[in-house]
Amino acid sequence: MTETATAVSGHDAPVARRAQARRAPGRPERPAGRSDAWRKRLEIALFITPALVLIALFIAWPVFYAVRFSVYKWKGFGPLADFVGLDNYRLVLQDPDFLHAVGHNFTIVAGSIIVQLPLGLGIALLLNRKMWGQGILRTIIFVPYVLAEVVAGVVWYQLLQPQYGMVDAILGKVGLTPPEQGWLGTPEYALWTVLAVLTWKYLGLAVILFLAGLQSVPEELYESAQLDGASWWQVQRKITIPLLGPTIRTWCFLSMIGSLQLFDMVWILTGGGPAGATTTMATYLINQGTKSHNYGIAGAASVILFVIAFVMAILYQIFILRRDTQDESRKARKKVKA
Amino acid sequence: MSDASLGAPKRRGRGSTFGGGSPLVYLIALIVVAITVGPVIYGAMGGFRTNAQLADKPAGLPDPWVFGNYKHVLTTSSFWRYALNSTVIAAITTAVTVLFGVMAAYPLARYEFKGREPLFLVFVLGLLFPAAVAIIPLFIIVTRDLSLGNSWWGVALPQAAFALPMTVVILRPFLMALPKELEEAAMIDGSSRVGLFWRIILPLTTPGLITVGVLAFVGSWNAYLLPLLLLQDDMRTLPLGVADFSTEHSSDTAGVLAFTTIAMIPALILFLALQRRIVSGLQGAVKG
Numbered sequence: 001m002t003e004t005a006t007a008v009s010g011h012d013a014p015v016a017r018r019a020q021a022r023r024a025p026g027r028p029e030r031p032a033g034r035s036d037a038w039r040k041r042l043e044i045a046l047f048i049t050p051a052l053v054l055i056a057l058f059i060a061w062p063v064f065y066a067v068r069f070s071v072y073k074w075k076g077f078g079p080l081a082d083f084v085g086l087d088n089y090r091l092v093l094q095d096p097d098f099l100h101a102v103g104h105n106f107t108i109v110a111g112s113i114i115v116q117l118p119l120g121l122g123i124a125l126l127l128n129r130k131m132w133g134q135g136i137l138r139t140i141i142f143v144p145y146v147l148a149e150v151v152a153g154v155v156w157y158q159l160l161q162p163q164y165g166m167v168d169a170i171l172g173k174v175g176l177t178p179p180e181q182g183w184l185g186t187p188e189y190a191l192w193t194v195l196a197v198l199t200w201k202y203l204g205l206a207v208i209l210f211l212a213g214l215q216s217v218p219e220e221l222y223e224s225a226q227l228d229g230a231s232w233w234q235v236q237r238k239i240t241i242p243l244l245g246p247t248i249r250t251w252c253f254l255s256m257i258g259s260l261q262l263f264d265m266v267w268i269l270t271g272g273g274p275a276g277a278t279t280t281m282a283t284y285l286i287n288q289g290t291k292s293h294n295y296g297i298a299g300a301a302s303v304i305l306f307v308i309a310f311v312m313a314i315l316y317q318i319f320i321l322r323r324d325t326q327d328e329s330r331k332a333r334k335k336v337k338a
Numbered sequence: 339m340s341d342a343s344l345g346a347p348k349r350r351g352r353g354s355t356f357g358g359g360s361p362l363v364y365l366i367a368l369i370v371v372a373i374t375v376g377p378v379i380y381g382a383m384g385g386f387r388t389n390a391q392l393a394d395k396p397a398g399l400p401d402p403w404v405f406g407n408y409k410h411v412l413t414t415s416s417f418w419r420y421a422l423n424s425t426v427i428a429a430i431t432t433a434v435t436v437l438f439g440v441m442a443a444y445p446l447a448r449y450e451f452k453g454r455e456p457l458f459l460v461f462v463l464g465l466l467f468p469a470a471v472a473i474i475p476l477f478i479i480v481t482r483d484l485s486l487g488n489s490w491w492g493v494a495l496p497q498a499a500f501a502l503p504m505t506v507v508i509l510r511p512f513l514m515a516l517p518k519e520l521e522e523a524a525m526i527d528g529s530s531r532v533g534l535f536w537r538i539i540l541p542l543t544t545p546g547l548i549t550v551g552v553l554a555f556v557g558s559w560n561a562y563l564l565p566l567l568l569l570q571d572d573m574r575t576l577p578l579g580v581a582d583f584s585t586e587h588s589s590d591t592a593g594v595l596a597f598t599t600i601a602m603i604p605a606l607i608l609f610l611a612l613q614r615r616i617v618s619g620l621q622g623a624v625k626g
Contacts, residue, residue: 043531044445048457051442051502054434055460057484058476058499059467065475076478123370126363133367139613140371143378146609146616148560150577151602154584155381158591166380169396200373208617261470264562268581282470282563289474290567298474306471313466 063306069299076293088300098301101279102308104191108280109259111195112202113252119199120206120251121244125236127207128214138211145204153268156197160184160269184270187277194269194278201265202258206251213247214240249320256316260309281305378602385596392591407596417597419572420579421604423490424559427575430494431501431558436551438498439505440513440543444535446506447513448521458510464503469496469564477567488573493565497558505550512546513539549615552608556616559605576601 070089073082092098127137144152159166162182171178179186183193217240225235241248263282266272272279272287281301289298384392385407386400411417445451446458469476476496486492516539524534540547562577569578580601584594609616 040449040451044449044451046532047441047445047535051438051506052460054438054495054499055464055502057479058496059464059472062472062475062479063467065479066472069475126366126370129363131363131367137367137371139610141374142613142617143606143609144374146556146605147378147602148562148577148580148605150560150562150581151598151605152377154580154594154598155377157584158384158595159377159380161591164393164396166396200377204374212617257466257468261468263470267562267566268584282473285470285474286563286567289477295474295478302471302474306467309468309471310466 066299066302066306069295070303072296074295076295084296088296089304092297092300092304097276097279098281098284098304100276101281101284104278105260105262105280107191108195108198108262109256111192112198112255112259115195115199116203116206116255117248117252120203120210121241121248123203123207124210124214125240127211138208141207142204144201145208147201149201149264150268152197152201153265156200157184157269160193181274185274187274190270190274190277194266197269198262198265202255206255209247209251210244213244217243252320253313253316256312257309260305260312281308381595381602382599384592385599387592389590389592404592407592408600410593411597411600416572417579417600420574420576423569423573424575424577424604426490427494427497427565428555428558430490431497432551432555434494434498435501435505435554436547439502439550440509440540440547441535442502443506443509443513444539447510448516448539458506461503461506464500465507467500469500473563473567476564480568487568488570490573493561493568493575494558496564497561498554501550501554501557505554508550509543509546512543516542545615548612549618552612552615556605556608559608 068080071083071085072080073084073088074080123141127134127141160168160183162168162178162180162185165182167183168178179189183189221239221243222235225239230238261282262280263286266278266280266283267286270278272283282305285298285301285305288294288301383400386403386405387398388404391398391401391404442461446454446461480492480496481487484492486495520534520538521531524531524538529537560577561575562581565575565578566581569575574582580598583597587593
């Protein structure tokens with residue numbers, strides 16, 4: 001981003017110079033008249049309307065529909081007539097399947113952060129050293145992130161096949177006995193296996209973002225710490241990781257929102273099974289909507305999913321991300337005083 | 339290297355902290371690489387083997403190499419049909435996202451007007467509405483109210499809508515960074531701001547446009563949930579084709595692996611070619 005931004009300003013330097021040269025001395029600015037104000041409004045509308053129309057059609061309208069469906073009992077045909085108030089919400093919140101799905105989502109939210117944060121930090125610190133093959137390493141670690149979840153899911157599904165899959169074959173050679181029904185077919189292991197595959201898929205994103213954050217740590221800090229005789233680990237703990245704080249907090253936020261919406265990988269690997277061991281809020285509402293045609297229930301589940309995501313985003317904003325903005329405004333204030 | 343003594347992190351720290359690659363570091367890197375690309379290589383290699391080979395030695399190499407699986411996929415008309423659908427949908431999504439995105443970001447970045455910040459907030463809030471939340475009503479709106487079910491546009495337009503908030507959030511600081519003199523120069527030249535936008539702002543923003551374009555393209559190319567609900571039969575995209583092939587031919591592991599490997603190639607090539615742009619876009623999104 002910064003790199004490209006400088007590239008841009010590098011480009012327009014000649015343009016800016018030309019602009020300055022053209023500003024003839026003493027030439028008055030054109031006064032903004034009434035017609036100009038209208039013209040400006042028209043231009044703004046012209047530029048913004050297409051984007052707003054798309055967002056209204058495909059984001060705002062469906063959300064409005066979801067809320068509306070959620071207070072009716074509706075099977076997908078005929079008029080919306082059977083008003084049931086908040087009954088659908090009651091049904092969803094009392095449905096053990098949905099509550100399990102919420103639990104699975106939160107397990108994935110916590111599990112992703114607990115596993116990927118230390119692993120991602122470790123690998124990023126490792127790759128931040130000057131070493132042979134660094135560029136290739138950085139490319140390779142990012143490959144799984146670029147693959148479609150479906151593609152990654154299908155390959156892992158084959159790898160995890162019971163008995164003749166590669167994972168079980170390797171475990172067998174080492175002398176371990178994998179579960180008979182396979183990792184994805186055993187209810188106790190299925191969710192953890194999904195979590196492992198998700199870790200494989202998304203670790204690269206964490207590493208790349210952390211590496212970018214590390215590059216903004218000034219070299220002089222390391223040098224002075226080294227002069228003071230700090231050990232490698234002390235330098236990382238006292239300087240690097242605190243300075244990475246904002247990047248880590250933003251990554252956690254992205255990871256959390258992604259985990260709450262989890263659908264593709266689960267759908268491919270287990271379809272929510274075995275025996276509902278890996279359902280998520282998204283698979284629940286897709287099943288209710290497309291398979292059982294309970295559009296009211298699906299609507300209520302959608303609204304609950306959105307409220308959960310929204311509340312978590314707001315709480316995160318208030319309690320965690322706010323520290324960053326506060327830091328920034330404090331810095332800004334200092335600058336003003338100076 | 340002096341820090342060959344693995345058990346002495348302190349010395350390594352003082353000596354060549356950030357310049358050191360000890361054997362241990364290379365070993366860890368090697369393990370990470372193996373785990374990262376292992377599954378991808380397994381998929382590609384598996385496509386060159388027969389099912390008998392796969393069952394006999396799950397972790398082995400092709401022996402002999404078999405090309406029939408790949409040939410079979412590449413000569414199936416449905417594969418090319420899926421690839422065409424994926425390409426067209428991703429192209430429309432990208433074009434609409436980039437054009438509408440930069441158009442919206444322009445006044446939000448360079449015009450002074452009342453309500454500018456609240457309007458920007460609309461886009462920021464859009465980030466919080468993922469496609470999954472209102473997917474069932476979206477399906478009903480696209481198929482019933484807009485009659486766009488099972489069509490390229492029916493998938494591309496909603497995808498563009500969901501990509502727009504991020505696009506505007508990334509592009510706005512880009513446009514803000516351009517020098518103020520541009521508008522003054524245009525005013526003096528007597529050219530309109532609309533003309534300025536097309537002739538000067540757009541070319542200057544090209545790097546940013548490529549970044550958001552790549553993100554939109556890869557997002558569309560990999561999308562599953564929305565196409566799953568909206569597209570059937572001949573209109574399916576590659577991810578749907580991969581998933582369906584995998585369920586329909588579940589016993590033909592080698593065939594599934596060949597199909598999957600070919601399906602991942604375009605995204606990988608695009609990624610390798612434009613890696614810097616993708617990474618800088620993601621970093622920009624995080625910083626912004």
